[in-house]
Amino acid sequence: MLDSLPAEQKQPFIDHFVKSILGKADAPLILSTSKTVSNDGSLEERIKQTAAIYGIDPQRIDREEFLLGEQEIAASKFHVKEIIQEHLYKENTTGQRSKNDELISLGKFLYTTQMKFEIEPTEVPDFILTSEKLSIGVEHSRLEEGKAKAYIAELWKKYLNPTLALILAETHDLTGVGNLTLDTDIKLYDDKSLRDFNNKVIKSNSLQIIKELADFIMATIRGTSPVIPVFVKTFSYQPSNELFCLRYNQDYFVRNDFTDMVVAGVQKKEKRLNAYRQNTNIDECWLLLVYGDASLSSGFKVSEQSLTTAISSSFDRVFILNAFNQACFELQRDTAKLVYVAQKQFRELKIKPIAL
Known part of the structure; x- marks a missing residue:
């Protein structure tokens, strides 16, 4: 392991190792590296790079499933861009990068749920979705991972x-x-x-x-x-x-922590709900809570039983989106139940068991 570390990380690792043995380590040592899978490589090269990220033998990755997963991701990128391209990278008053991030999350939400709406970026709320029958205000918020x-x-x-x-x-x-x-x-x-x-x-x-x-x-x-x-x-x-x-490997959000994050996300936006309704001519107000990207939370999974307590909200509908794999759930108001509503979630990487 030591030989595989960059030069600037070797001494901190050695120092922390010695302190741990002596019982004097007062904080965890976190060494981070970034690895990406190049789309330009051959199939074998992409599988090898992916296996290295997971720390497994490349032979354990199911090639057919791997290719299907790549196709799903490519299709998602195409369709999400198609949904939001009219508004992407336009000037806005809150900071272009922030609004674009919200817009991409909204595009993923609409694609994975297969909902059909016209999009209008606003400020209060973040977006207005319109169809022939409905005008919906959507407020976007990220679940805090601190x-x-x-x-x-x-x-x-x-x-x-x-x-x-x-x-x-x-x-x-x-x-x-x-x-x-x-x-x-x-x-x-x-x-x-x-x-x-x-x-x-x-x-x-x-x-x-x-x-x-x-x-x-x-x-x-x-x-x-x-x-x-x-x-x-x-x-x-x-x-x-x-x-x-x-x-x-933390397979799931810490159950209590996840509930706390959802409650905090809902309560944070509830405070401005009246303003959302008053400032726009809308029929409903929705809240989109987003987690997951190329960071810590992308490894977490949420299920229909992930909440520990009932959550109340004055929003007409509350959705929770994993922006990394496009899993999406809807909160059943005043219950501890989530309903899975995604139609375009990416398949998980299929890893074969170790041959004995």
Whole structure:
């Protein structure tokens, strides 16, 4: 792993590794790199680049599904541009980049739901959609990810970095990639869970938690009989020639965090709802909450059961769009239920299991 890092990242990694072993690391080490898949390469090159991003053998990617996925993305780009091109890159009073981002999200929403409207960019609300029968005001807002990012950073600080340090301290020549997902909601001690980072009982048992996790990972890699900790959701191991590294896969928004983000997004826009209705001659007001791009949230999944509490709103309709894969849900007002309304969501990358 060390050899694969850029020169400017090697020393910070070494310093943090030593501090972790000594128990003196006071913050998670986050090293980020950007990787893109070139459309100019051959199919084999594109699959190889994609496999490198996922840390898997290229042979595990289903080629037929990969091609179908590429075709879906290309079709989406074409149709979304077709929907919004009349208004894209025009001057606006709120900042061109911001308005264009909102416009692209709206185009993805209309394409994935297959709704047919004329678009008029405005300021209060953000857009007016019109058809022969309806005039709809649409307000756009992004779900804030600050809490989710801080949560992941805290997981690394409290559990994952110490676990990785313990594994590498005991097995210096271990290679490969471990992909881990934790259940941070399950109750462990005194009705407290892993997410209760600063709770006294969790802190006092942190060394035991880290040891159980490290022992489980090592037993899984060695092929012995692992004792699966109750707080582990999934773990997979991919052999490689590089020093062992651990990746954390958060398959879902933290349920409580996701609900909090939706509530905050709705409440933020509710304050101006009367202005939206008064300033425009519209029949309905919709709220479009957007998350997902090439950032952290693109890896999250939302399902019809992702909300933990009922959410009230004075908007006529509230939609939640994943701008990365075009999944879209509609909030059922005064319930904790989401209804899947997308017709053009991208298929997920199909990865074959490891051949034994």
